[in-house]
Amino acid sequence: MTLRFYNTLTNQREDFSSQSPGQVAMYTCGPTVHDFAHIGNFRAYVFEDLLRRTLKYFSFTVTQVMNLTDVDDKTIRKSRAQGLSLNDYTRTYKDAFFQDRDALRIEHAEVYPAATDHVPEMVELIQKLIEKGHTYESEGSLYFRISSFPDYGRLANVKAEGLLAGARVDSDEYEKEDVRDFALWKAWTPEDGGVFWETPLGKGRPGWHIECSAMSHKYLGSHFDIHTGGVDNIFPHHENEIAQSVCGYGGKFVNTWLHCAHLVINGEKMSKSLHNFYTLRDITQVGFSPRVVRYFLLSAHYRTPLNLVYDPSTGNAESFESARSALERIDEFRSKLNELKKHAAAGDIQSREVGEMLDKSERSFRTALGNDLDISGALGALFGLIKEANRMLAAGEVTTSDAQVIDDKLVSWDRVLGVLEPDIAPAIDAARIEGLIAARNAARAAKDFARSDAIRKQLDAEGIVLQDTPGGTKWKKK
RNA sequence: GGCGGCGUAGCCAAGUGGUCCAAGGCGGAGGUCUGCAAAACCUCUAUUCACCGGUCCGAAUCCGGUCGCCGCCUCCA
Numbered sequence: 001m002t003l004r005f006y007n008t009l010t011n012q013r014e015d016f017s018s019q020s021p022g023q024v025a026m027y028t029c030g031p032t033v034h035d036f037a038h039i040g041n042f043r044a045y046v047f048e049d050l051l052r053r054t055l056k057y058f059s060f061t062v063t064q065v066m067n068l069t070d071v072d073d074k075t076i077r078k079s080r081a082q083g084l085s086l087n088d089y090t091r092t093y094k095d096a097f098f099q100d101r102d103a104l105r106i107e108h109a110e111v112y113p114a115a116t117d118h119v120p121e122m123v124e125l126i127q128k129l130i131e132k133g134h135t136y137e138s139e140g141s142l143y144f145r146i147s148s149f150p151d152y153g154r155l156a157n158v159k160a161e162g163l164l165a166g167a168r169v170d171s172d173e174y175e176k177e178d179v180r181d182f183a184l185w186k187a188w189t190p191e192d193g194g195v196f197w198e199t200p201l202g203k204g205r206p207g208w209h210i211e212c213s214a215m216s217h218k219y220l221g222s223h224f225d226i227h228t229g230g231v232d233n234i235f236p237h238h239e240n241e242i243a244q245s246v247c248g249y250g251g252k253f254v255n256t257w258l259h260c261a262h263l264v265i266n267g268e269k270m271s272k273s274l275h276n277f278y279t280l281r282d283i284t285q286v287g288f289s290p291r292v293v294r295y296f297l298l299s300a301h302y303r304t305p306l307n308l309v310y311d312p313s314t315g316n317a318e319s320f321e322s323a324r325s326a327l328e329r330i331d332e333f334r335s336k337l338n339e340l341k342k343h344a345a346a347g348d349i350q351s352r353e354v355g356e357m358l359d360k361s362e363r364s365f366r367t368a369l370g371n372d373l374d375i376s377g378a379l380g381a382l383f384g385l386i387k388e389a390n391r392m393l394a395a396g397e398v399t400t401s402d403a404q405v406i407d408d409k410l411v412s413w414d415r416v417l418g419v420l421e422p423d424i425a426p427a428i429d430a431a432r433i434e435g436l437i438a439a440r441n442a443a444r445a446a447k448d449f450a451r452s453d454a455i456r457k458q459l460d461a462e463g464i465v466l467q468d469t470p471g472g473t474k475w476k477k478k
Numbered sequence: 479g480g481c482g483g484c485g486u487a488g489c490c491a492a493g494u495g496g497u498c499c500a501a502g503g504c505g506g507a508g509g510u511c512u513g514c515a516a517a518a519c520c521u522c523u524a525u526u527c528a529c530c531g532g533u534c535c536g537a538a539u540c541c542g543g544u545c546g547c548c549g550c551c552u553c554c555a
Contacts, residue, residue: 011482029555037555044555073553157481158551208553230555231482237554261483262549271554299503300491304484305548322490322504329503332517364501368492376492380502387502387519394519449513456515467516474517 003058003370005226006303008234008257009155013372016256018225023061026052027216027254028109029229029237030066033093034074038277039293040263040270042104043306044230046297047260047373049106051228053416054369064109065219068094070116071195072208080193086116100280103290104297105418111219115211122206122214123199126184128248138176140187140202146180149243155257156235182240183207209240213248216241222249228258260302265310278310286312288320289423296323298417302373326383331422333386334410336393339471340403350401354392358409361385365413382413428477433464437473440466 003016018024028048031037037045048066055062069075070090079089094114101108115122126142129135134148146152188196188203196203216224222245229238238257245253262269270277283293296319300306309318361381368377389406392398398406414420440455456466459475467474 008482032554041555047555153481156550228555232550232554234482235550236552260555262555264548267548269549269554273554304491307490309489318489318504325505326503328517336518374492376502380492383502390518391520444513447513453514465516468512468514469517 003054004372005256005258006372007255008259009254011157014256018060019223019255022059023063024055024226025063025220025224026065026226026228027212027220027224028064028066028227029212029233030068030112031093031097032069032072032074033090033097034072034078035093035272036096036279036281037093037100038270038272038279039283039297039308040265040277042100042106042280042293043263043297044228044260045101045106046104046294047302048228049104049418050298050302050373050375050416051226051258052107052109053418054373057366057369057416062110063220065111065113065216066109067212067215068097068112068114069208069211070094070114071205076192076195076205079195080191086195100290103280103284104294105291107418113215113219115206115215118211118215118218119197119199119206121218122210123185123201125210125214125217125244125248126201129184129244132247134243134247135184136177141183141204142185142201143176143181144184144240144243144247146178146182146243149247151246152180152243153239155242156239158235158239180236182209182236184210184244209237210244212237212241213244217245217249222251222253224254226256226258227254228260231259231261234259258302261305263297263308264305265308267307270308278312282312283320286317288317288324291419291421291423292320292323292327295327295419296320298375298419299323299326299379301375327419329383329386330410330420333390334407334420335474336390337403337407340393340398340400341407343400348400350405351397351399354389354398354402354405357385357388358405361409369416378413378416382410382417385409428464433459433475437466437475441473 004013005016006013028051029044031041031045048064052062052064068090071086075086075090079086082089126135129144130142134145135142136145137143184207185199185201186204186207188205192205196205216227227238234257242253264270265276265278268274268276280290280293284290296308297306307319309316310320311317361384364381364384365378368374368381371377385406389398392402410420436455436459440452443449443451443455459466463477464475465477467476
């Protein structure tokens with residue numbers, strides 16, 4: 001089964017193959033740890049997680065590197081404002097990032113290199129660029145000279161001429177020869193306070209782009225398979241990275257570039273500068289679990305903008321409500337399978353019909369994922385299976401053994417989706433609830449429905465929902 | 479001004495030339511079941527894919543144009 005990805009470099013879908021058979025090396029742009037990441041940021045990390053899990057589902061071994069940008073203008077400015085050292089300041093947000101990552105069930109990358117731990121590697125790369133004549137110095141800082149790299153602009157499809165007209169140009173970049181040139185090494189200024197490195201390049205700190213070139217080279221080599229990020233990284237960040245890596249290390253650098261679209265909120269980009277962002281903490285506080293957020297972020301194809309319909313001031317949370325409903329449908333289905341699995345009958349065998357249904361579903365699921373991570377198609381396969389199996393369940397056509405293999409299939413798909421298991425709920429006094437249920441059932445048996453409904457209502461107010469089923473009364477948290 | 483993306487039912491969202499209907503989810507309507515409810519199941523909910531032309535035996539899907547929305551070109555996932 002083939003795997004195809006839309007490559008930003010060529011603007012088309014291409015069959016994917018890795019340099020080393022069965023092994024994928026990929027670099028995924030990580031967070032700048034100057035604040036809590038918002039769920040728009042996490043859309044990118046969930047996308048990268050889906051990519052990683054899909055590659056594994058297609059039997060690749062994955063080596064994933066995700067950088068942590070822990071030195072830049074913002075981290076320096078904010079740490080100084082709070083009177084903290086850079087490391088003390090960024091520690092908080094690194095920890096928060098890893099917590100949120102785990103809550104959202106994002107698999108761990110193999111390496112999380114921090115920029116501040118790799119300054120020598122960056123200096124080494126800059127020195128190569130100096131030797132090869134790609135740099136110039138201005139006011140103590142070092143810049144990359146774009147005109148020395150004819151291929152510049154290929155990824156973003158930008159030409160030198162088109163860049164300036166009408167664009168917002170940073171007015172204080174006057175010291176550069178060409179506005180497109182970018183800093184490799186920034187000379188220390190008083191605003192940097194105690195943040196600087198004494199290096200052969202002088203006292204200062206690295207530019208933004210150089211960390212990714214240096215760190216990807218260190219952990220993945222000069223030519224690797226996949227590089228990802230948000231669309232806003234295409235230009236200038238990734239374009240500049242290509243310039244640095246190709247000019248410094250030589251070789252081809254990256255084969256496939258994948259970029260995910262933004263999360264938009266009511267039609268607008270979610271971003272810190274627009275003040276319309278929510279963190280995972282914000283969302284969980286109003287009662288939506290990380291699992292719901294993961295499902296929502298996962299549910300749209302990565303290259304289309306995902307619109308979040310959410311307004312905490314009015315309580316309108318359509319996007320999360322429908323994600324929750326969809327998950328409930330899955331949970332209900334699994335719970336029915338589990339019921340069935342408990343009552344194994346002797347001589348029970350798996351039916352041919354179920355086997356065929358699962359084979360067909362597997363093909364749909366795999367084909368969809370292989371087609372540029374068509375998550376909607378994959379979820380379509382999942383719900384299609386649930387629908388068919390539900391019909392068979394209702395008709396009593398599903399054996400215990402069938403229930404087992406169907407559930408195994410869901411668990412297998414969950415290696416990619418990561419949404420099957422409910423979040424760990426806060427401790428609930430189950431014994432008390434069961435006691436009330438017993439009282440209610442006694443009332444029902446005595447046809448005292450006023451009392452039975454009162455108990456149901458009381459539990460409902462506590463967020464506990466009751467369901468009377470042929471197998472007895474079941475309860476769950478709303 | 480340049481570059482890129484998007485426009486499919488009330489909402490979200492697949493589908494890139496034709497095999498049975500334009501997946502699937504949410505929401506809605508009716509029914510079965512139920513003391514009531516819930517869940518589940520069944521039926522219904524786009525003769526149509528922003529609009530206008532064109533190519534083709536055949537287009538949501540390709541080509542040209544129009545309109546609208548968004549993003550990048552400054553830090554940004």
